[in-house]
Each structure stands twice: as C-alpha cells, then as structure tokens.
Amino acid sequence: MPHVTPLNSLSFARFSSQLAGAGVAFSVGPFVVSLKSSITSVAEGVYQLYGEYPLIAGGADRFVDYYLALEQSQGLRRWHRPQVKFSYDGLHPFKPLPLNQALPLFEWGLNWCVASQMHSYLLIHAAVIERNGVAIILPAPPGSGKSTLCAGLVSRGWRLFSDEMAIISMADGQVVPCPRPIGLKNESIQIMRDYEPQAVISRASLDTIKGTVALMKAPSDSIRRAAETARVGGIIFPRYQTNAEALMTVRSKAQTGLYLADNSFNYSVTGARGFNMLAEVVDGAACLEFTYSRLDDAVRIFDALEWSA
Amino acid sequence: MMARPLLSEVLINPDRVTGLSLQQWDLLIRQARHADLLARLAYLLAGHNDLPEPAQSHLDSAWAFAQRQAQSVRYEVANIKKALSDLDIPVVLLKGAAYVMAGLPAAPGRLLSDIDILVPKQRMEAVENALLLYGWRTTHHDEYDQKYYRQWMHEIPPMKHGVRGAVIDVHHAILPPTARLKPDSSKMLATAVALAGQMEICTFTPVDMILHSATHLFHEGELEHGLRDLVDLDALLRHFGTQNGFWEQLIERAVTLDLTRPLYYALRYTAQMVATPIPSFAVKAVARLGRPPAALLWLMDFLFERALRPDHVSCDDRYTALARWMLYIRSHYLRMPFHLLFPHLIRKAFKSHKGSTSLAEPTVAKE
Numbered sequence: 001m002p003h004v005t006p007l008n009s010l011s012f013a014r015f016s017s018q019l020a021g022a023g024v025a026f027s028v029g030p031f032v033v034s035l036k037s038s039i040t041s042v043a044e045g046v047y048q049l050y051g052e053y054p055l056i057a058g059g060a061d062r063f064v065d066y067y068l069a070l071e072q073s074q075g076l077r078r079w080h081r082p083q084v085k086f087s088y089d090g091l092h093p094f095k096p097l098p099l100n101q102a103l104p105l106f107e108w109g110l111n112w113c114v115a116s117q118m119h120s121y122l123l124i125h126a127a128v129i130e131r132n133g134v135a136i137i138l139p140a141p142p143g144s145g146k147s148t149l150c151a152g153l154v155s156r157g158w159r160l161f162s163d164e165m166a167i168i169s170m171a172d173g174q175v176v177p178c179p180r181p182i183g184l185k186n187e188s189i190q191i192m193r194d195y196e197p198q199a200v201i202s203r204a205s206l207d208t209i210k211g212t213v214a215l216m217k218a219p220s221d222s223i224r225r226a227a228e229t230a231r232v233g234g235i236i237f238p239r240y241q242t243n244a245e246a247l248m249t250v251r252s253k254a255q256t257g258l259y260l261a262d263n264s265f266n267y268s269v270t271g272a273r274g275f276n277m278l279a280e281v282v283d284g285a286a287c288l289e290f291t292y293s294r295l296d297d298a299v300r301i302f303d304a305l306e307w308s309a
Numbered sequence: 310m311m312a313r314p315l316l317s318e319v320l321i322n323p324d325r326v327t328g329l330s331l332q333q334w335d336l337l338i339r340q341a342r343h344a345d346l347l348a349r350l351a352y353l354l355a356g357h358n359d360l361p362e363p364a365q366s367h368l369d370s371a372w373a374f375a376q377r378q379a380q381s382v383r384y385e386v387a388n389i390k391k392a393l394s395d396l397d398i399p400v401v402l403l404k405g406a407a408y409v410m411a412g413l414p415a416a417p418g419r420l421l422s423d424i425d426i427l428v429p430k431q432r433m434e435a436v437e438n439a440l441l442l443y444g445w446r447t448t449h450h451d452e453y454d455q456k457y458y459r460q461w462m463h464e465i466p467p468m469k470h471g472v473r474g475a476v477i478d479v480h481h482a483i484l485p486p487t488a489r490l491k492p493d494s495s496k497m498l499a500t501a502v503a504l505a506g507q508m509e510i511c512t513f514t515p516v517d518m519i520l521h522s523a524t525h526l527f528h529e530g531e532l533e534h535g536l537r538d539l540v541d542l543d544a545l546l547r548h549f550g551t552q553n554g555f556w557e558q559l560i561e562r563a564v565t566l567d568l569t570r571p572l573y574y575a576l577r578y579t580a581q582m583v584a585t586p587i588p589s590f591a592v593k594a595v596a597r598l599g600r601p602p603a604a605l606l607w608l609m610d611f612l613f614e615r616a617l618r619p620d621h622v623s624c625d626d627r628y629t630a631l632a633r634w635m636l637y638i639r640s641h642y643l644r645m646p647f648h649l650l651f652p653h654l655i656r657k658a659f660k661s662h663k664g665s666t667s668l669a670e671p672t673v674a675k676e
Binding site for chain 2: 032059060061062063064065067089090091117118119120268269270271273
C-alpha cells in the first residue's frame with residue numbers, strides 16, 4: 001500500500017483554491033473522484049466530510065473514474081434564487097438545484113454515476129455495515145429508518161461500507177466498501193446529534209426533494225479500511241415502528257432475493273451473472289427482518305448476532 | 310489535419326494500448342464514453358488480458374450494458390414482428406438494429422437509443438395503427454410537432470412502448486421529401502433482404518446499408534454520434550469490401566440513388582479518421598462522381614474534422630463548437646428549403662427554451 005496522504009493534509013485555503021481551479025482528486029472506496037467547484041459551501045462541506053480520504057495526486061499514474069463539477073448557474077440565476085449545476089465530465093445529467101443543495105447534489109450525483117455505469121458490480125440499493133469480517137446488508141424501503149439505523153450502528157463500532165448501495169463483486173461475491181457520508185433526513189438529524197454528540201454532521205440543506213438533508217461523516221476507521229472487503233453474512237430488513245419492542249424474525253430467502261432484485265440498480269443489465277450472484281449471496285446469508293423503535297436496542301441486538309463461519 | 314485523438318488511434322490499432330499510462334487510459338475511457346464507443350472499445354480490446362484494473366472495470370461495465378441492450382433489441386424486434394405480421398409488408402430494420410439482427414461485425418458493442426424501421430409509404434397508417442394496438446404510444450403530444458413530422462418528415466413521431474419503454478422510429482423514406490438529395494427509398498425497399506428465418510423482417514442490401522448510413526451521417530444527423538457512425542461505416546466497409554465486385558456495386562448504386570456525395574464523404578472521412586482501407590480505384594471513381602467543389606470541400610474538411618471527433622473536451626479546439634453548430638444548421642438546410650426551415654427553427658428555438666426544464670427530472674437514486 002503506497003503512503004496515503006489525506007485530503008486535509010492540504011490547508012483549507014490551498015484545498016479550496018485547487019478545488020476551484022484544476023479540481024481535487026480523492027479516492028472514495030473503489031473509485032477515484034475528481035471534483036471541481038468554486039462554491040464555498042461545497043469546499044467547506046467536502047473538506048469537513050472527506051478530509052480523511054486519500055488524496056490522489058495528478059500525474060501519469062492517475063486514473064480518475066468520475067470527473068465531477070458543481071458550479072453555480074450563470075446569468076440572472078447568479079443573483080435570483082441561485083442554482084447549482086452538476087456535471088459529469090462535461091455532461092449534465094440533472095436539472096440544476098437550489099444552491100443550498102450543492103453538497104447533497106454531490107452525493108446524489110456520485111450515486112448516479114456509480115449506479116448507471118458500474119455494471120462490473122452487482123449494485124443493490126441498501127446500507128451495508130460490517131463487523132469481524134462479516135457484512136450485513138440492510139435493504140429497506142424509504143421511511144424504514146435504514147440510514148438512521150446505519151448511522152447508529154456505525155457510531156457504536158460497526159464499520160460503514162455504504163449507506164446507499166451494496167457493491168458486490170461479480171468475481172467472488174464479496175461486498176466492496178465505499179464508505180461515504182450518511183444522508184440523514186428530517187428528524188434523524190437531531191436524533192443522531194443527540195445519540196452521538198461526537199459525530200461530524202454537515203450544515204443541513206432545507207427543502208430538498210427528500211426534505212431537510214444533512215450529511216454525517218463516515219467513521220475514520222471505516223475510511224481507513226476502505227480496501228477491506230467482506231462476505232455477506234446477513235440480509236436484515238429494518239423496520240422502524242413507533243414504540244415497538246425490538247424483534248428479529250426470519251424472512252424467506254425467495255422473498256429476500258426477489259426484493260433485492262427489485263431494488264438493484266443494475267440487476268437487469270447484469271443478466272444471468274447478476275441472477276447467479278444474487279442467488280449465491282442470498283443463499284449464503286441469514287435473511288431476517290428487524291423491527292425496532294430504539295437505537296440502543298438495535299445496537300445491543302446487532303452486537304449479539306453470531307455467524308457460523 | 311488535426312492530430313488523431315487517442316481513441317481513433319486505438320480504434321485503428323487496438324495494440325496501441327500496450328504501455329499506455331493510467332493517465333492515458335483515463336483519457337481513452339473518457340473519449341470512448343463520450344463518443345458512445347466504450348462498449349465497442351471493450352469488444353476491440355477483448356483479446357488484451359493485462360489491462361489496468363480500473364480501465365478494465367469501465368470496459369466490463371460498458372460491455373455488460375451493450376450485451377443487455379443487444380438482447381432487448383432482439384426481444385423488441387420479435388415484438389415488432391408480432392405487431393406487424395398481419396400487414397404482409399416488408400419491415401426493414403435500419404442502422405444499429407439491422408447490424409445486431411444480421412449479426413454483422415458492426416454489431417458487437419454498438420449502442421442504440423431506439424429502433425429505426427422503414428416501411429412502404431402507402432402503409433404507414435396501417436403500421437402506426439398496428440403498433441398502437443400492440444401498446445406503442447406517440448411521444449410528441451404537441452400538435453405542432455405532430456403536424457410538422459407528418460407534413461414534412463420522412464418518419465412519424467417516435468413511438469414508445471407503454472410498458473417496456475422501448476422507442477421505435479417508423480420511417481417511410483431515408484430522407485425527408487423536401488431534402489436536397491432525392492434518393493428513391495422505394496428502390497431500396499424493393500431489394501431489401503429478409504433475415505434468416507424471419508420472413509417480413511429485412512435489412513437493406515450491404516451497399517444500401519452503407520449508403521443509408523452515409524446519408525444519415527452526412528446529410529441528416531446532428532453528429533452527436535458522428536464518430537460512432539463512422540465506426541459503423543468502417544466495420545461495414547471492411548467486412549463487405551472483400552467481396553467480389555462490392556466496390557463497383559456500391560458506386561453504381563450510389564449513382565442510381567443520387568447518393569454519390571454522401572458516399573464521397575463517407576469514404577473520405579472513414580479513411581481519414583479511422584484508416585478504413587479503400588481500393589484506390591474506388592476512391593478515384595467516387596471522387597469523380599461525388600466530390601464537392603474545392604472551396605466547399607475545404608469547408609467540409611474544416612467542419613467534419615472537428616465534428617467527427619469524440620464529443621469530449623479533450624478533442625475540441627477553439628472552432629469545434631462553431632463547427633458543430635454550423636453542421637447542425639446545415640443538416641436542417643439540407644432537409645428543407647429556407648422558406649420552410651426558417652419559421653420552424655424559430656419556433657423550435659423558443660420551445661426548447663421554454664421546455665428545457667422538463668427534460669431532466671433529477672434521476673437521483675431511487676428512494
């Protein structure tokens with residue numbers, strides 16, 4: 001492993017001028033992202049959330065997967081309801097958004113890049129956490145509390161792989177970590193501030209299509225160990241239910257497989273290979289449903305999970 | 310002549326990738342993605358086993374996507390066949406879908422955004438009705454667009470399947486009736502060949518396939534896929550070019566169909582951009598028949614040398630945007646006389662301004 005220089009080894013002034021100039025490249029899990037932006041909130045947010053990620057210096061040895069830029073719309077929009085435009089190597093896949101959503105737009109844009117062009121992996125919409133070499137996939141419909149649960153568990157010693165997608169290698173079925181900031185919505189933001197006062201949480205963006213959004217920095221240990229893959233031991237569907245007692249129940253494998261296929265970003269693209277890989281992963285994992293109302297219960301029960309080797 | 314971009318060098322000689330630095334791979338992948346040729350590149354590099362891991366990952370991804378697309382093209386064609394089988398007419402697949410279904414060397418890694426078909430003009434209404442019956446819907450709900458297509462174009466507005474989302478473009482000619490060139494599409498339709506075991510589903514003869522691709526690229530297209538279309542032409546010319554009498558047939562057919570000019574451009578720019586081998590007698594004959602006057606040729610070289618490069622910032626010079634814009638205007642000008650074109654362009658300019666927000670709903674991760 002070559003010596004790693006974190007992004008925040010640059011001073012903020014140096015970082016932001018490079019960000020506004022040629023762009024700054026850093027690695028995020030298996031990908032190298034180059035980001036360009038002259039927007040202050042982006043510079044501040046990225047420096048805060050990605051400060052510990054490995055900086056990738058330019059030169060003959062650099063391969064960047066995604067050249068991204070976040071720039072303010074020009075013209076009248078500079079003054080009247082300013083907007084931010086996302087671009088991917090000169091392409092503009094989305095409509096501009098209000099300027100205060102620039103930071104979440106970076107996350108959404110990067111999700112889009114991975115989901116739409118990394119078909120060398122099987123990609124499933126889910127959070128993934130790991131402990132003792134065993135990864136747990138947390139797939140879930142919106143409102144199930146997936147991100148909150150994930151944020152809670154990684155604040156208590158679980159390693160963050162992803163809050164957004166399970167990246168499964170087609171070669172060996174291992175999950176590949178891509179630890180990135182966790183998107184917290186609405187009341188979850190305050191819940192996490194109370195639950196983990198040490199957590200680094202970005203300024204909130206109001207009124208996005210997902211409500212108020214703030215980003216919580218990935219734990220340092222998860223960032224440092226981003227190259228360590230793991231096998232899938234469990235697929236657990238979290239279900240937040242007000243005042244519920246914590247309860248773990250078994251789910252059918254067939255149903256779990258179908259759900260994951262449905263919530264895969266590229267199941268149809270990967271064809272038979274995707275099907276076989278999915279079947280293998282579901283086959284080798286415990287499939288469970290977890291109902292809960294308190295994060296502490298969740299941590300206690302997840303910590304007690306034991307996996308046969 | 311401008312230096313060839315890295316992508317063109319690799320298309321000409323895939324072994325060129327040996328010893329590329331990661332930084333050069335980075336550039337190659339970006340150029341190929343923007344030219345819609347990443348999956349094609351994956352195909353051309355399939356024999357190279359020792360590619361750097363990050364580049365290989367993008368190539369694998371694009372290849373998986375193209376494979377999936379080829380599969381859905383076959384499925385769509387089966388559906389089109391089902392919808393149109395009662396009409397008892399030839400249905401000619403055009404361009405990408407034709408290459409895929411005929412299993413031509415232009416097919417592997419060829420991406421396509423929709424399926425283009427050509428049917429006899431007098432049966433257009435029956436075709437449209439049959440497609441409606443089988444679940445396709447028109448995509449342009451604007452009355453002006455509908456009228457514009459039906460009155461002036463050589464196709465009806467694209468139709469999209471209500472469930473599968475697949476888009477089909479139904480043509481009755483290869484160029485609009487108002488176009489400068491007047492190829493008789495019915496002659497091409499008349500010689501179309503049925504695909505093995507398919508009866509109604511046909512492709513053009515090889516020479517017509519090439520002439521159509523050239524016409525589409527040089528007299529109609531907006532050139533966003535310019536290099537990709539040139540790569541199609543290259544693959545077709547290399548494949549059929551070895552057959553006895555092919556070049557003579559190609560030239561004769563171009564004369565018959567009034568398509569010597571697009572053929573001239575096709576041979577000139579495939580040779581220039583991707584080094585397509587063309588026998589010198591064919592080069593000379595086509596130059597005699599289809600070469601534009603020197604001043605015009607100078608201008609066309611200036612424009613096409615730029616517009617036929619990958620649509621990526623690394624391939625642009627200060628005139629590229631201008632060249633693309635001029636060719637866009639040219640493509641409209643070649644389609645219809647100015648007195649018809651002008652009001653249309655004005656109207657389009659206003660509409661695209663008004664409608665620009667509806668183009669891209671933020672397709673952020675589903676949640």
